[in-house]
Amino acid sequence: MRQAGRVLPEYRKVRERAGDFISFVKDPELAAEVTVQPVDLLGVDAAIIFSDILVIPEAMGLPYKMIEAKGPWFEHTVRSQADADRLKIAEEGDLAYVMDAIRLAKRELDGRVPLIGFAGAPWTIFAYMTEGSGSKTFSRAKRMLYTEPALSHALLEKITRSTIAYLHAQVKAGADLVQLFDSWAGVLSPEMYSTFALPYIARICDALSKQVPVTVFAKDAYFARAALGQTSCCVIGLDWTMDISESRELIGWNKALQGNADPCLLYSDLKTIKKETEKMLRAFGPLHHIANLGHGLYPDIEKDKVRCFVDTVKEFRF
């Protein structure tokens, strides 16, 4: 359950101490502290390292700022082959603060629950590096795919190699499994997704899946479910628009499915949360399912509601 900390007053206290968001991400002790909080306070049975997908562009030479209430913003974006050539392949040393946080979190967790590492999927990272910020349409990023396919592939290649190095380092530091987030998968057509997103995801799965289980969560890419089922990943994340039995049919039984409650369900009263969560668990069935939301938590969701979701999952018996 990503961003589980956001609902915790204990998280917000650390957040205040940390200063700006990027300093927070770069402080291994604070990052490790908030990584462990949801395990202690919400009872989730895995932790996910506190970090940000945009550490990769930064490690490649494209720094960003996180602007309050607006999101990420890049002063420089990639617009030409020369811009892309200037970027380096990220190495473990560029992201040492993440590995430090993983080691610290592992020590604090002390084997109680597994620790999940993560990275953005190459298309999503590409989207930020070319768009320069969040966007409803990512039309500048897509414009590059349409007008500069060779440059796009060259940049995606660099991102992919950086991501593989980064995830390998996370595993070496102690991550028990890794997850790829393709947050902006849904703005591409199925054909563009097959051309510019899936092959790079497949490469990353192949590079990591012999060492650890790999989860791929391609938000809104309902059209890619069957193709993701053909990669070497171990788990496929579903968002709440994706029908459970249809997804199982498209993906088959070789993968675990993760998800997929609507985060907004957790605005409901406890009785409704319990009822709907149990309905979801029955729909997934007793095998190959990791109960989760279909996306991250929203900051205004109450802690008790999240606990209710977690408790319902843990107490449920088929």
Add this chain to the structure above:
Amino acid sequence: MRQAGRVLPEYRKVRERAGDFISFVKDPELAAEVTVQPVDLLGVDAAIIFSDILVIPEAMGLPYKMIEAKGPWFEHTVRSQADADRLKIAEEGDLAYVMDAIRLAKRELDGRVPLIGFAGAPWTIFAYMTEGSGSKTFSRAKRMLYTEPALSHALLEKITRSTIAYLHAQVKAGADLVQLFDSWAGVLSPEMYSTFALPYIARICDALSKQVPVTVFAKDAYFARAALGQTSCCVIGLDWTMDISESRELIGWNKALQGNADPCLLYSDLKTIKKETEKMLRAFGPLHHIANLGHGLYPDIEKDKVRCFVDTVKEFRF
């Protein structure tokens, strides 16, 4: 092709003359002028009345502002039953400026091409009235669906009745067909969409479809295609993520399909635009298809690229 004007320098000239966006929408002569422009300058074979979906909240008693580069913003939102009770059902008289624009545009078009009227679908209008602005998640709007279902239905009912009155008035003023835009369909789960969106769309289709053809475009609601195929609408709009033959299979042959090129395709060179547009036309086949983009045009697309798309469609022979 909605928002076709945005790419025209001729549109931007009128836009400057008009002052703020809402005054522009409320000026029938200017609205009629920009409605006709794409017919003359781009060669499209239908016009869509220049207006905004948020004229309905305003007519119901909830005014809004359009903030440059940010989008719509409501000073007051609906948060309680009392807020909802205070709203009126919009009547023709509240939106006389739209009917005036339709009559003027019809006169200018002089039968050359049909004129399309439109409205937002009830869930999308509800989303703005409760959220108060655009949003990536519309979590405040969804929170109301989850926590206040009775109030939500009461508000959706008022919006639906307002929309039916509004579209009837548009038809009376001369609209040859009408289109419903459910722009935020994709943030709801299939179950929530069936509960809070589809029944109201179906009611509007039933109320209008004996008079004029009704088009429903539920962006991102890939899961609702089969259900939309069961309404009394005449045309279903597809976005560019929706596979054409799969959509036809889900919807059947009783409906025309509209769409579905990725607007970003129009950033490509002319050769690519022609090739991809022809591929799309062949995929839809010669029957029951209205060639269009899968969403509105983006303002930085070049006019010549749009013309190329339009010309390719008009010149194509199977």
